[in-house]
Amino acid sequence: GDSVTQMEGPVTLSEEAFLTINCTYTATGYPSLFWYVQYPGEGLQLLLKATKADDKGSNKGFEATYRKETTSFHLEKGSVQVSDSAVYFCALDDYKLSFGAGTTVTVRA
Amino acid sequence: ETGVTQTPRHLVMGMTNKKSLKCEQHLGHNAMYWYKQSAKKPLELMFVYNFKEQTENNSVPSRFSPECPNSSHLFLHLHTLQPEDSALYLCASSQEGSAGGAAEAFFGQGTRLTVV
Numbered sequence: 001g002d003s004v005t006q007m008e009g010p011v012t013l014s015e016e017a018f019l020t021i022n023c024t025y026t027a028t029g030y031p032s033l034f035w036y037v038q039y040p041g042e043g044l045q046l047l048l049k050a051t052k053a054d055d056k057g058s059n060k061g062f063e064a065t066y067r068k069e070t071t072s073f074h075l076e077k078g079s080v081q082v083s084d085s086a087v088y089f090c091a092l093d094d095y096k097l098s099f100g101a102g103t104t105v106t107v108r109a
Numbered sequence: 110e111t112g113v114t115q116t117p118r119h120l121v122m123g124m125t126n127k128k129s130l131k132c133e134q135h136l137g138h139n140a141m142y143w144y145k146q147s148a149k150k151p152l153e154l155m156f157v158y159n160f161k162e163q164t165e166n167n168s169v170p171s172r173f174s175p176e177c178p179n180s181s182h183l184f185l186h187l188h189t190l191q192p193e194d195s196a197l198y199l200c201a202s203s204q205e206g207s208a209g210g211a212a213e214a215f216f217g218q219g220t221r222l223t224v225v
Contacts, residue, residue, distance in 0.1 A: 004151075034213075043113070043199055043216030044152075089152065096165075097142075097214055099152035 002027045006090045006100035013080055013107050021075040021103045023090035031094035033066050033073040038087040080107045112136040115200050115217035122190065123225055130185040130220045132200030140205040141183040142214070143175060146197040158183060159205060190224045197221050
């Protein structure tokens with residue numbers, strides 16, 4: 001079945017550091033890919049998405065490119081802030097949303 | 110505020126109790142979901158309702174019983190739970206129907222359930 005694998009955390013960074021969270025997927029069809037973010041005490045909210053190969057999703061300084069050849073959708077941000085501390089989930093939607101385990105990111109001032 | 114409201118936010122219950130979790134969405138969506146979030150595990154999809162009809166039950170134990178009386182409300186009835194059922198239970202909604210998926214899911218803040 002469809003599945004998502006993302007790098008395990010936790011990840012701890014200093015402010016203004018570069019962040020990468022790896023995500024790879026397995027799917028039989030042509031899924032849409034998402035990154036969701038969960039801030040402390042909150043539910044998940046959509047961060048960005050890409051619906052086809054080579055699409056780049058971006059939001060709040062985060063970017064991810066849909067790479068069909070490597071079945072990947074890695075999340076990147078060039079300069080993180082303390083407010084980016086959260087749990088990040090990679091997900092795919094091939095008529096059903098499947099989530100990865102989540103990566104906890106902590107940014108120190 | 111995402112348009113999806115869950116109550117209560119926190120719940121502590123004994124193994125012999127019966128309780129219910131409530132979810133309400135004001136987004137006009139046609140699909141609603143229950144997810145279970147446990148520490149260090151992927152989000153587990155429990156139930157899916159499309160147009161009030163249950164379309165998916167991912168081998169969830171019968172001590173969890175969903176109810177969807179209309180397209181805006183979703184309940185999760187709980188009885189004789191086990192301590193390992195302690196988790197964050199998240200409700201979500203989306204507008205399904207477009208080919209190829211890509212429908213954004215909107216989540217509530219969750220109910221933190223502790224079974225003692």
